[in-house]
Amino acid sequence: MRSLGPDGGAGGPRLWVVTRGAQATGEEHGGLRVAAAPLLGLGKTIALEHPELWSGSIDLDPDTDPDADTLATLLLRDAAPDDDQVAVRGGAVLVPRLTRCAPPAAAPAPVIRADAVYLITGGLGGVGLLVANWLVDQGAAHLVLTGRTGLPDLSGRDDGTLPPDTAERAAAVRALEERGATVRVAAADVCDEAAMRGLLDELRGGARPLAGVVHAAGLSGGQDLAESEPELFRAVLRPKTDGAWLLHELVADLPLDFFALMSSVASVWGAAHLGAYTAANQFLDALAAYRRARSLPAATLNWGRWDMVSGLGGRGRPERVAATGFRALDHETALARLGAVLAAGEGQRVVAEVDWAVVKPLLESRRVRPVLTGLGADEAPEQAGQQGAAADDEVLTWALGLPAGEREQALDEYVWQTLAEQLDVPRSEFTGDFNLLDFGYDSLGAMRTLAKFRQELRLDLETRRFFEISAEFWGRYLAESLAEQHG
Numbered sequence: 001m002r003s004l005g006p007d008g009g010a011g012g013p014r015l016w017v018v019t020r021g022a023q024a025t026g027e028e029h030g031g032l033r034v035a036a037a038p039l040l041g042l043g044k045t046i047a048l049e050h051p052e053l054w055s056g057s058i059d060l061d062p063d064t065d066p067d068a069d070t071l072a073t074l075l076l077r078d079a080a081p082d083d084d085q086v087a088v089r090g091g092a093v094l095v096p097r098l099t100r101c102a103p104p105a106a107a108p109a110p111v112i113r114a115d116a117v118y119l120i121t122g123g124l125g126g127v128g129l130l131v132a133n134w135l136v137d138q139g140a141a142h143l144v145l146t147g148r149t150g151l152p153d154l155s156g157r158d159d160g161t162l163p164p165d166t167a168e169r170a171a172a173v174r175a176l177e178e179r180g181a182t183v184r185v186a187a188a189d190v191c192d193e194a195a196m197r198g199l200l201d202e203l204r205g206g207a208r209p210l211a212g213v214v215h216a217a218g219l220s221g222g223q224d225l226a227e228s229e230p231e232l233f234r235a236v237l238r239p240k241t242d243g244a245w246l247l248h249e250l251v252a253d254l255p256l257d258f259f260a261l262m263s264s265v266a267s268v269w270g271a272a273h274l275g276a277y278t279a280a281n282q283f284l285d286a287l288a289a290y291r292r293a294r295s296l297p298a299a300t301l302n303w304g305r306w307d308m309v310s311g312l313g314g315r316g317r318p319e320r321v322a323a324t325g326f327r328a329l330d331h332e333t334a335l336a337r338l339g340a341v342l343a344a345g346e347g348q349r350v351v352a353e354v355d356w357a358v359v360k361p362l363l364e365s366r367r368v369r370p371v372l373t374g375l376g377a378d379e380a381p382e383q384a385g386q387q388g389a390a391a392d393d394e395v396l397t398w399a400l401g402l403p404a405g406e407r408e409q410a411l412d413e414y415v416w417q418t419l420a421e422q423l424d425v426p427r428s429e430f431t432g433d434f435n436l437l438d439f440g441y442d443s444l445g446a447m448r449t450l451a452k453f454r455q456e457l458r459l460d461l462e463t464r465r466f467f468e469i470s471a472e473f474w475g476r477y478l479a480e481s482l483a484e485q486h487g
Helices: 034-049 068-075 126-137 164-178 193-204 230-240 242-251 275-293 318-323 331-344 356-363 381-389 394-400 404-423 443-457 463-468 471-486
Strands: 015-020 054-060 085-089 092-094 117-121 142-147 182-187 210-215 258-264 299-303 348-351
Touching (some): 015 034, 034 054, 034 085, 034 275, 054 068, 068 085, 117 126, 126 142, 126 164, 126 210, 142 164, 142 193, 164 182, 182 193, 193 210, 193 242, 210 242, 230 275, 242 258, 242 275, 258 275, 258 331, 275 299, 299 331, 331 348, 356 443, 394 404, 394 471, 404 443, 404 471, 443 463, 443 471, 463 471
Parallel strands (some): 015 054, 054 085, 117 142, 117 210, 142 182, 210 258, 258 299
Antiparallel strands (some): 085 092
């Protein structure tokens, strides 16, 4: 992708990723080749960051000999296909689609045994501790929580010398113990084969069986692909690829009730600036399918944002989080969904609170995303009008009262004042040679800006065109749109 660089785009070379058996479709009989799965996830980030370079991914049938004719037909089409994720199975060409699924009226809970042990990797993280508490709620009495650094000896009282994060985790473990649970904290990196093998050997030889595993270890590590550093990329991949695979191998012969992988929506529709994270979670999704094809228990949960600080979401300012269209999942609701998935023996479930009227245009701002077909649409003109009707008419009245020859300049100033308020910086900062990215402005911020322009000026502004125009020309675009739609 880097080597194609600025020479890509219209008329330039474009990138295809071709794999064989890396995409779970439910149509496999010989299982998946999970090692290639991260490439498919990486492609979803390339599609968002560099759509001018991305053609798509084709996953060939793992159960038959490679079909060169079918591959050639897919690659050599005259026009770029709408679908950029394709899997060939049994001679048929399959494509993914997201569908809505209402939660059960009364969420069932899995059977959790008081006489068994439950292992949570990343168990000292925010999500890991929430899952631990939920397991105790369901009747678990014996937990093993792993973390890279573990915890100091908790037999004595906290004398106030522990770092705040450590003290908070220690208090959480004590709270679990006060509820009657026996909690073992193991200092073990999930990628450390010797440490994890030793731990699993101890659990095998213990008085109680290991009944369930939750793999919650992981990092996010945001970086643009064009600037990503191999060390950071690898650090994000390791716990979800090397760690999850090692965990799978170590428990593959055990009669577990469940093996739950905490994945992300990033691997479903992609995430800009999170290429390694998207790739890593795609591996988890493939690993769950790989295990199930071998009659081993597995579930992957593609989580949206949680209402807490973690690699599964992160907590920003509430108004900024709401503006992105990704609403935070209440963790009680999230854990109930986890229980329902495990109780039903499902293989994969997306669990997220998404305002598709905001998110779909954002994800499709630079190219169509067929996987999202039917989940929402760009705001229709009549909806924009209704939204504006409820808003203060002051800005629209001001704009319509401007002489035609002064509109563009005035609206240009309106644009920069809007950006200054949104980024909480002085208007004077936008002078000379600067880059909005240096102020923390990203595609989510641009969606907030676009929503404001639509509401205050009652304009039907096309999302894709807005993203294609540099901010220095937004004033002209608003002036032209105002003349076309309001006269």
